[in-house]
Amino acid sequence: MPATRPVRSYVIRSGRITGGQRRALERHSEKYVVRFEPGPLAIERLFPSEQPLTVEIGFGSGESLLQMAREQPGTNFLGIDVYQPGAGRVLQGIVEHGLGNIRLICHDAVEVFRDNLAEESIDRVLILFPDPWPRKRHHKRRLVRDGFMQLVLSRLKPGGEVHLATDWPPYLESMMAVMDAIPGFRNRFGEGCWEDPARPITRFELRGRRLGHEVRDLLYCKAPS
Numbered sequence: 747m748p749a750t751r752p753v754r755s756y757v758i759r760s761g762r763i764t765g766g767q768r769r770a771l772e773r774h775s776e777k778y779v780v781r782f783e784p785g786p787l788a789i790e791r792l793f794p795s796e797q798p799l800t801v802e803i804g805f806g807s808g809e810s811l812l813q814m815a816r817e818q819p820g821t822n823f824l825g826i827d828v829y830q831p832g833a834g835r836v837l838q839g840i841v842e843h844g845l846g847n848i849r850l851i852c853h854d855a856v857e858v859f860r861d862n863l864a865e866e867s868i869d870r871v872l873i874l875f876p877d878p879w880p881r882k883r884h885h886k887r888r889l890v891r892d893g894f895m896q897l898v899l900s901r902l903k904p905g906g907e908v909h910l911a912t913d914w915p916p917y918l919e920s921m922m923a924v925m926d927a928i929p930g931f932r933n934r935f936g937e938g939c940w941e942d943p944a945r946p947i948t949r950f951e952l953r954g955r956r957l958g959h960e961v962r963d964l965l966y967c968k969a970p971s
């Protein structure tokens with residue numbers, strides 16, 4: 747029987763990669779990009795020092811990841827995305843600013859969480875402007891779904907947080923329904939959104955705002971067990 751293909755939350759975008767991004771990937775991947783292999787990953791050994799860990803899933807072009815890493819040197823950042831030009835851009839920024847607190851994995855975040863990341867090992871997970879997959883027949887490709895968010899919950903430390911943002915109201919509704927239905931998560935703002943979120947502006951957010959979309963953030967924490 748043919749194996750069923752997993753439903754992925756992304757398509758590989760063939761965005762134009764610049765010469766600088768390509769060179770950065772060639773020169774600096776070995777030091778900063780962790781090659782995906784199934785099996786547990788000693789995440790604390792990837793960084794020069796043991797510090798709280800934030801994981802950004804879908805860092806895209808990487809501006810937010812770079813800005814946060816510069817502003818929060820006391821935090822380690824693991825960025826996960828399959829978008830190669832973005833990874834190249836982040837590597838350029840790491841070198842330009844001498845950042846020691848970012849590592850990347852260019853692979854499906856679902857498999858990275860499932861295979862690599864240990865239970866109760868992450869302080870904060872960011873999913874900023876995940877692809878909204880607006881058509882009904884594509885909703886199964888949305889990243890913020892029950893199965894994946896249960897997995898994220900298991901990888902968070904008690905008290906750890908998940909920060910979500912979207913400019914697509916139907917996805918916001920669905921995110922809240924998913925998160926509210928998982929007993930281990932608590933909305934930090936009762937039943938509402940985070941009105942003044944502490945985070946950099948992202949490229950997709952800018953695009954959404956230009957189109958007149960309303961941007962909303964959510965913050966959930968893992969209730970101590």
Ligand SMILES: C[S@@+](CC[C@H](N)C(=O)[O-])C[C@H]1O[C@@H](n2cnc3c(N)ncnc32)[C@H](O)[C@@H]1O
Nearest residue numbers: 755756804806827828854855874875948949950
């Ligand atoms: C709509 S873009 C948003 C990028 C960025 N956060 C921003 O706001 O500008 C979504 C990103 O998530 C990535 N992505 C989606 N599903 C993913 C998955 N399962 N694993 C890794 N990256 C994923 C895509 O490649 C894409 O770069």
